[in-house]
Amino acid sequence: AQSVSQHNHHVILSEAASLELGCNYSYGGTVNLFWYVQYPGQHLQLLLKYFSGDPLVKGIKGFEAEFIKSKFSFNLRKPSVQWSDTAEYFCAVGSNYQLIWGAGTKLIIKP
Amino acid sequence: GAGVSQSPRYKVAKRGQDVALRCDPISGHVSLFWYQQALGQGPEFLTYFQNEAQLDKSGLPSDRFFAERPEGSVSTLKIQRTQQEDSAVYLCASSLERAITDEQYFGPGTRLTVT
Numbered sequence: 001a002q003s004v005s006q007h008n009h010h011v012i013l014s015e016a017a018s019l020e021l022g023c024n025y026s027y028g029g030t031v032n033l034f035w036y037v038q039y040p041g042q043h044l045q046l047l048l049k050y051f052s053g054d055p056l057v058k059g060i061k062g063f064e065a066e067f068i069k070s071k072f073s074f075n076l077r078k079p080s081v082q083w084s085d086t087a088e089y090f091c092a093v094g095s096n097y098q099l100i101w102g103a104g105t106k107l108i109i110k111p
Numbered sequence: 112g113a114g115v116s117q118s119p120r121y122k123v124a125k126r127g128q129d130v131a132l133r134c135d136p137i138s139g140h141v142s143l144f145w146y147q148q149a150l151g152q153g154p155e156f157l158t159y160f161q162n163e164a165q166l167d168k169s170g171l172p173s174d175r176f177f178a179e180r181p182e183g184s185v186s187t188l189k190i191q192r193t194q195q196e197d198s199a200v201y202l203c204a205s206s207l208e209r210a211i212t213d214e215q216y217f218g219p220g221t222r223l224t225v226t
Binding site: 103 | 114115142144146151152153154155156159166167169170202204211212214215216217218219220
């Protein structure tokens with residue numbers, strides 16, 4: 001069965017620190033990979049996605065993610081976080097019509 | 112512009128009651144998805160509509176769950192004889208086209224509490 005694993009449930013960082021959130025998936029077919037973010041009090045929204053081409057994908061607000069096929073990973077990165085990045089981040093893999101989601105990582109940025 | 116809306120935002124039901132949750136997708140969006148999100152977990156797929164056709168209902172946890180989208184726009188998720196394990200946030204999302212690569216736009220969710 002397909003699954004998505006996010007390694008950290010909670011991450012606390014200071015402003016300007018670098019961020020890397022881990023995401024590993026198990027799926028044997030063509031992968032479509034997503035990161036969604038939910039800011040406090042807001043809806044889930046797309047941060048970035050990968051379905052083909054350059055494995056380094058850039059998204060909104062300075063986020064990027066790298067698809068490493070050999071490691072079944074799609075880690076999210078940001079070189080310097082801001083207080084406004086406080087949110088919950090979800091990794092998901094698309095299969096047919098379904099999105100299979102990780103459990104999410106709650107990121108808290110200390111000002 | 113208007114996003115995806117869901118109603119009610121909160122619903123408390125006594126065990127055994129039936130509930131109906133409504134989703135208004137973005138106008139013109141072909142695809143509509145329902146997800147269930149338990150506390151501390153990621154969303155779990157329930158069902159998918161392409162216009163009025165329900166193409167995938169493999170995620171519905173039991174025959175107490177039923178979804179419809181009769182005119183290809185508004186959708187309703189109905190849960191019969193609610194149980195405590197049905198307590199969760201129910202999310203609706205829509206996307207413009209049919210491809211899994213399309214961005215899904217999410218509503219605020221309906222938080223269902225079964226007592």
